[in-house]
Amino acid sequence: MEVVICYYAHHINIPTDTICETGFNAGRSTFGWLTINPDAHVYAFDIGQHPYAKPLADHLQDLYPERFHVTWADSTKTLPEFRRQHVHVSYDLIIIDGGHATDICRSDLLNFKKTANKDSVIILDNYPPEKF
DSSP: OOHHHHHHOOOOHHOSEEEEEEEOOOOOOHHHHHHOOTTOOOEEEOOOOSTHHHHHHHHHHHHOTTTTEESSOOOOHHHHHHHHHHHHOEEEEEEEOOOSHHHHHHHHHHHHHHEEEEEEEEOOOSSSOOOO
């Protein structure tokens, strides 16, 4: 499903030069973005709980060393720190697909709000229908 979203977003001309996602997991969407758009830079944040995540990220790092950036740890802590260290980075596309609890989603959304531009597109994946 992730790759379908990549192709669809590219087809309808959603800007995809700078992409950020929480929830790297196996890297399917990351691979899609990097493959579809040769100018894309992907910033991924993942807690790294799955044993396959880091080896797959290493492989993508080998394929796209200048365009793929991954941070391993809790996004509620790493996103604010990343923002402090990279104030120049603004995302065209933001995908929130990490921790699926409402409080984590809310935290990620509020942190990404600080890095979004006026045309940023935000995709929330698999979250409970609770109010924020």
